[in-house]
Amino acid sequence: MKESKINLKGLTLTELENFFEEINEEKFRAKQMFNWLYHHKVDSFRKITTFTKTLKDRLNKIATIESLKLLDEQTSDNSKTIKYLFECSDGAKIESVLIPEANRLTLCISTQVGCPLDCKFCATGQMGYKRNLSTGEIIDQYLQISRVISEPITNIVYMGMGEPFLNYSNVINSMNIFSSELAFGISGKRVTVSTVGIPDKIKTFAQEPFRGKLAFSLHSVDEQIRSKIMPINKKFPFKQNIDALEYFYKSTKRKITFEYTLLKGINDQESDIKGIVKLSKRIPCKVNIIPFNSIAHTNPSGIAATLKPTSKEEFDFFVERLRSNNVTVFVRNTQGDDIEGACGQLAIKL
């Protein structure tokens, strides 16, 4: 039987050291390989000028450098947001979104093919779930997009398809590679991971040496409403998550970002404002208020089909009421909605 080759893209420095040790090559080759893979972005052993021909031939026989295939890119007319469609080596498809802002260029990356969590306001949740992405596939979204753009990517947000903390070890490995000076040298201050709330993973993340930022998909402070629009809340109630978030802040002194999509008649009432104000007094935070972006392209059913955005007047009123109660609020715009690349809109037929 033909042995499958090992994909070196996505291996951490320690994993590469183990690999070179196992094949009886010098350990320092791991550092060189790491640097060539991520800093020089090579996609073939042939291009590694510091390796001998013998070593390159050997690697070609036992290893590969797998890449995502860029199938399509769509640029938003009104915001210059770009949505990229990739194919993985098993044919699975994922999307990433590049968001230009005043002083930064943010890449929103996916961590799963689809998502199993079925949040009712999210297009990815409506498409179902296939599998976790490997560390290499997470990193490669950055590598492939860096190749086709002229400006450097300054920030990374783990907010594309999937729940990052359901793919914890691959996500953490990718963060460690992003932050390594031998690879991309991206500081934790410029990396945000967004979760719907897996309490034990929030606590573990607080202990990681990589000092990334944490965003929490809040969307309601009411357990019942949250369970209705985010079924995962039945398994991990909001109360457990508040404890974990408090732990995160106390351990790291990093403020939490709460994400809150305003849904007409569901989470845009006076009681919701009071709940957010109370929460912000307990946990140092900022709150991103997000307009609901249509998920009609996924042909939603059940509750998902009934969701509507809060009117402009009520949206502004909600934001104003929070601000007047000393909550730090940012309003996310609908950047990229014309290409279904705005917040909560990513979806592909599985």
Ligand code: SF4
């Ligand atoms: S919001 Fe995040 S966790 Fe929820 S369904 Fe969408 S991708 Fe999954």
